[in-house]
Amino acid sequence: MTAILQDVRFAFRMVRKNPGFxxxxxxxxxxxxxxxxxxxxxxxTFLLAPLPGLREPxxxxxxxxxxxxxxxxxxxxxxxxxxxxxxxxxxxxxxxxCNWWLANVTGSxxxxxxxxxxxxxxxxxxxxxEPALGRGFLPGEDQPGRDGVAVLGDGLWRRRYGAxxxxxxxxxxxxxxxxxxxxxxxxxxxxxxxGQVWVPQTLRPESAADFADRSLIVFxxxxxxxxxxxxxxxxxxxxxxxGRDHPSTNAGWGLQIWSLEGFQARLSRPYVVLLMAAVGFVxxxxxxxxxxxxxxxxxxxxxxxALRSALGAGRLxxxxxxxxxxxxxxxxxxxxxxxxxxWEIALLRGALPGELTRYIPAWHSLGVDGRVLGFxxxxxxxxxxxxxxxxxxxxxxxxxxxxxxxxxxxxxTGGRGNRxxxxxxxxxxxxxxxxxxxxxxxxxxxxxxxxxxxxxxxDHLLTMQITLPAAPAGAxxxxxxxxxxxxxxxxxPKYRDTQAKAAFYTDLSGRVxxxxxxxxxxxxxxxxxxxxxxxEEVEIAGRPANANEKPSVGYRVISESWFAAxxxxxxxxxxxxxxxxxxxxxxxxxxxxxxxxxxPGVDPLAQRIRIAAEPGARAIVGVARNIRSRGLNQPARSExxxxxxxxxxxxxxxxxxxxxxxxxxxxxxxxxxxxMDPALAAGDVRPFExxxxxxxxxxxxxxxxLAGFALLALLLSGIGIYGVISFAVASRTQEIGVRVALGAxxxxxxxxxxxxxxxxxxxxxxxxxxxxxxxxxxxxxVLFEVSPTDxxxxxxxxxxxxxxxxxxxxxxxxxxxxLDPLAALRSE
Numbered sequence: 001m002t003a004i005l006q007d008v009r010f011a012f013r014m015v016r017k018n019p020g021f022x023x024x025x026x027x028x029x030x031x032x033x034x035x036x037x038x039x040x041x042x043x044x045t046f047l048l049a050p051l052p053g054l055r056e057p058x059x060x061x062x063x064x065x066x067x068x069x070x071x072x073x074x075x076x077x078x079x080x081x082x083x084x085x086x087x088x089x090x091x092x093x094x095x096x097x098c099n100w101w102l103a104n105v106t107g108s109x110x111x112x113x114x115x116x117x118x119x120x121x122x123x124x125x126x127x128x129x130e131p132a133l134g135r136g137f138l139p140g141e142d143q144p145g146r147d148g149v150a151v152l153g154d155g156l157w158r159r160r161y162g163a164x165x166x167x168x169x170x171x172x173x174x175x176x177x178x179x180x181x182x183x184x185x186x187x188x189x190x191x192x193x194x195g196q197v198w199v200p201q202t203l204r205p206e207s208a209a210d211f212a213d214r215s216l217i218v219f220x221x222x223x224x225x226x227x228x229x230x231x232x233x234x235x236x237x238x239x240x241x242x243g244r245d246h247p248s249t250n251a252g253w254g255l256q257i258w259s260l261e262g263f264q265a266r267l268s269r270p271y272v273v274l275l276m277a278a279v280g281f282v283x284x285x286x287x288x289x290x291x292x293x294x295x296x297x298x299x300x301x302x303x304x305x306a307l308r309s310a311l312g313a314g315r316l317x318x319x320x321x322x323x324x325x326x327x328x329x330x331x332x333x334x335x336x337x338x339x340x341x342x343w344e345i346a347l348l349r350g351a352l353p354g355e356l357t358r359y360i361p362a363w364h365s366l367g368v369d370g371r372v373l374g375f376x377x378x379x380x381x382x383x384x385x386x387x388x389x390x391x392x393x394x395x396x397x398x399x400x401x402x403x404x405x406x407x408x409x410x411x412x413t414g415g416r417g418n419r420x421x422x423x424x425x426x427x428x429x430x431x432x433x434x435x436x437x438x439x440x441x442x443x444x445x446x447x448x449x450x451x452x453x454x455x456x457x458x459d460h461l462l463t464m465q466i467t468l469p470a471a472p473a474g475a476x477x478x479x480x481x482x483x484x485x486x487x488x489x490x491x492x493p494k495y496r497d498t499q500a501k502a503a504f505y506t507d508l509s510g511r512v513x514x515x516x517x518x519x520x521x522x523x524x525x526x527x528x529x530x531x532x533x534x535x536e537e538v539e540i541a542g543r544p545a546n547a548n549e550k551p552s553v554g555y556r557v558i559s560e561s562w563f564a565a566x567x568x569x570x571x572x573x574x575x576x577x578x579x580x581x582x583x584x585x586x587x588x589x590x591x592x593x594x595x596x597x598x599x600p601g602v603d604p605l606a607q608r609i610r611i612a613a614e615p616g617a618r619a620i621v622g623v624a625r626n627i628r629s630r631g632l633n634q635p636a637r638s639e640x641x642x643x644x645x646x647x648x649x650x651x652x653x654x655x656x657x658x659x660x661x662x663x664x665x666x667x668x669x670x671x672x673x674x675x676m677d678p679a680l681a682a683g684d685v686r687p688f689e690x691x692x693x694x695x696x697x698x699x700x701x702x703x704x705x706l707a708g709f710a711l712l713a714l715l716l717s718g719i720g721i722y723g724v725i726s727f728a729v730a731s732r733t734q735e736i737g738v739r740v741a742l743g744a745x746x747x748x749x750x751x752x753x754x755x756x757x758x759x760x761x762x763x764x765x766x767x768x769x770x771x772x773x774x775x776x777x778x779x780x781x782v783l784f785e786v787s788p789t790d791x792x793x794x795x796x797x798x799x800x801x802x803x804x805x806x807x808x809x810x811x812x813x814x815x816x817x818x819l820d821p822l823a824a825l826r827s828e
Contacts, residue, residue: 029333032286034340055128060260068252079207113683118201134183147200150179154187175469326388334380429764440793455627461688462662501648522565541608554639573622586618594638757809
C-alpha cells in the first residue's frame with residue numbers, strides 16, 4: 001500500500017509539473033468521455049430502459065396482430081383475439097389491454113383536452129406500476145357500473161390540483177362524466193406513452209365475438225421460465241386456428257410478440273445505435289491520440305526511466321508508476337467529461353420539441369444520474385488502462401546503453417514508439433473518415449427531408465384537436481384515439497349520433513371561417529404527419545370476401561373543404577359537397593396510390609368499396625393526388641377519404657389556413673369553441689410548422705450530434721498527425737540540417753516532411769474507405785433518398801480529412817524548412 005501511495009504522489013507531482021501537457025490530455029479525454037456519457041444517457045432513455053417503473057420488464061411482452069400483406073403497418077388487436085388469447089394461452093401469467101382516450105376535463109378552472117388511457121382492471125398489476133398516491137384499479141372495476149374511478153398522471157395532478165396530496169376521493173369531470181380520483185401516478189410511470197389520466201376499460205362479454213375492430217393495445221406477463229420464442233410458437237398456433245374459425249376477419253392474419261421495452265424502442269433504435277457507434281469511434285480516436293501523446297512524452301523521459309532502472313527500479317514498479325500516471329489523467333478527464341455531459345444533455349433536451357418529449361416516458365431520466373456516473377467511472381478506468389498500457393510498457397523497458405549516453409536522444413525504444421505512433425495515427429484517420437462519411441450521408445438525408453414535399457401546402461396553417469364528449473363505456477370499449485367510425489362508445493346527449501356531431505363541426509367551421517384573417521378551414525380525423533393514424537380494411541364490392549384480399553389503407557374522414565384548404569389537387573372526379581349528407585348514398589375518394597394498387601388499368605370512378613367498419617358500400621367519386629401522411633421520410637400509402645357528413649367521429653383535427661401569423665388566431669378560435677359549448681377545449685393548438693418540427697426531430701438531432709462528433713474526430717485526427725510529424729521533425733533535426741547543408745532547397749524539405757504525412761493520410765484513408773463502405777450499409781434504415789454508398793458523401797469526407805491532415809503536416813514542415821543548418825548540426 002505504501003508503494004501505491006508513493007506512485008500516486010509521484011503521479012500528482014508529474015501532473016503539476018507539466019500543466020500544458022496535462023491540460024491537453026485531460027481536455028481530450030473529457031471530450032471523449034463526456035460524449036460517450038451523453039449518448040449512454042440517451043441510450044438509457046430510448047433503448048435500455050424506455051419504460052421506467054416496470055416490474056421485471058424482461059417478462060413483459062406486447063402482442064400485435066399482423067395483416068396478410070405483412071407490410072410496415074401492424075395492427076393492434078381485436079377484442080375477440082384478446083379474449084381468445086386469455087382463454088387459450090398457457091404461457092402467460094396474465095394478459096391486459098388498454099387503448100387511447102381523448103377527454104375534456106372540466107371543473108373549477110378552464111376546460112382542457114387531455115390524452116387519457118383506458119385499461120383493464122389488471123392494467124397496473126400486470127405492468128407493475130405503483131401509484132405515488134392512493135391505488136390503481138381493483139378487480140371488477142372494469143365492469144359497467146363500477147368503472148367510475150380515475151388515476152391521475154403527475155402532470156395533470158400538479159397542473160389542476162396544485163399537487164394537493166388530499167386529492168384522493170375527489171371527483172374529476174371527464175367528458176361531462178364524474179370520476180372518483182383513487183390514485184396519482186409518479187411522473188415516470190406511463191404506458192402507452194403520453195397518458196395523463198387512466199380510467200377503466202369496459203369490455204363486455206359480447207366483445208369476444210368482435211374480431212374486426214383491431215384497436216386494443218394488448219400486453220402480457222410471461223410465466224417464469226417461458227421465453228418469447230415459446231410464447232410466439234403457442235400464439236402462432238392460436239392465430240392459425242382463429243384464421244380457420246373466422247376466415248372473413250382473420251384468414252391470413254399473423255401474430256408477432258415483442259418484448260414490451262423492445263417494442264417501445266423499435267423506432268428510435270437505429271438512431272441511437274448510430275450515435276453509439278459514432279461516440280465509440282470518437283473514444284477510440286481519443287485513446288489513440290492520448291496514447292500517442294504519452295508515447296511522445298515517454299520518449300522524452302527515456303533518460304529518466306533508464307536512470308530509475310539503473311538505480312534498482314524493477315520493470316513491474318516502473319510499469320505501475322506509468323500506469324498510475326495514466327489512470328490519474330483518466331480520472332481528471334472523466335471528471336471533466338461528467339461536466340461536459342451535463343452541458344451536452346442540456347443541449348439535447350432543448351433540441352427536442354415538447355410535443356415529442358411528452359411521448360417519451362423515460363425523458364425525465366435523461367441526465368447525469370447514478371447510472372451515467374457509474375458508466376462514466378467504469379469508462380474512465382477502462383480508457384486509462386487502454387491508453388496507458390503501451391506507454392507504461394515502453395517506460396518499463398528502457399534501453400540503458402542508449403538512454404544514459406551523454407546527450408543521447410534516439411533509442412530503440414523511441415524508434416518503436418515512433419512506429420507505434422504512426423500506427424495510431426493511421427487508425428485515427430481511418431476512424432475519422434468512417435465517421436465523416438456517415439455524417440455526410442445523414443446531412444444529405446436531412447437536407448432532402450427538409451426539401452421534400454408532403455403533397456400539400458404547410459405554411460400559414462393553424463391546427464388543433466376538437467374532441468366531443470364520449471364516455472369510455474361501450475360494447476367493446478375499443479374506441480380509438482381519433483374517434484373513428486369504428487367507435488362503439490356511447491356519447492353525451494348533445495353529440496350522440498353522427499348527425500349531431502356533423503352539425504357541431506359544420507357550425508364551428510362557419511364561425512371560424514367568418515373570423516378576420518381566415519382564408520380556409522377544414523377538418524380531418526387524423527392530421528397528416530402528426531403521428532396519429534387510422535387504418536381500416538377495405539373490400540372491393542362484387543369480389544368474394546377474402547381476408548387475404550382486404551388491403552389495409554389509411555382512413556380519412558374529411559370536411560368538404562379539405563382538398564381546397566390543403567391545396568391537394570384531384571386528378572380525377574369531384575370533391576365532396578353538401579349533397580353528400582348522411583341520408584345520401586355513401587361516397588368515397590381514393591388517392592392515386594390506392595387506385596393504382598386496386599384497379600390497375602381500370603377506371604376507379606366506376607368502382608364501389610366497402611370499408612370494414614361500415615355496413616354498406618361506397619361509390620368512388622374522385623381520385624386525389626398522393627400525400628405523405630405518416631412521415632416526410634415515408635412514401636405515400638393507399639388512402640381512402642369519406643365525407644364528414646356521413647361518418648362524423650367524436651374527435652377531429654381542425655386546420656385553418658390564415659393570411660398572417662397562425663398563432664395569432666388561436667385565442668379567437670378557442671373563444672368560438674367555448675361559445676358553442678363551454679365544456680369543450682381545443683387540444684394540441686399549434687402552427688403546422690411545429691408538427692413538421694416534431695416530424696423531423698429525430699433526423700435533426702441525430703444529424704447535429706453526428707456532425708459534432710465528426711468535427712471532434714476531425715480535430716483530434718489533425719492534432720494526432722501534427723504530433724507525429726512534429727516529433728519526427730524533432731527526431732530528424734540533425735538529418736534535416738545535413739540535407740540543407742548539402743544543398744537541399746526549402747521545397748525539398750517541405751516535400752520530405754509533408755510526404756511523410758501524406759503517406760500516413762493515404763494509409764488511413766484507404767482503411768477508412770473500406771470500413772466506411774461496411775459501416776454505412778447498416779445505416780439504410782435511417783437514410784432518406786441517399787444511397788449508403790453515396791459517392792458525394794465519401795468524396796467530401798475524403799477531401800475534408802485529407803485537407804485537414806495535410807495542413808497538420810504542413811505546419812511542422814514549415815518549421816523544418818526554416819531550420820538553421822549550423823544550429824541543427826549542433827543539436828546532437
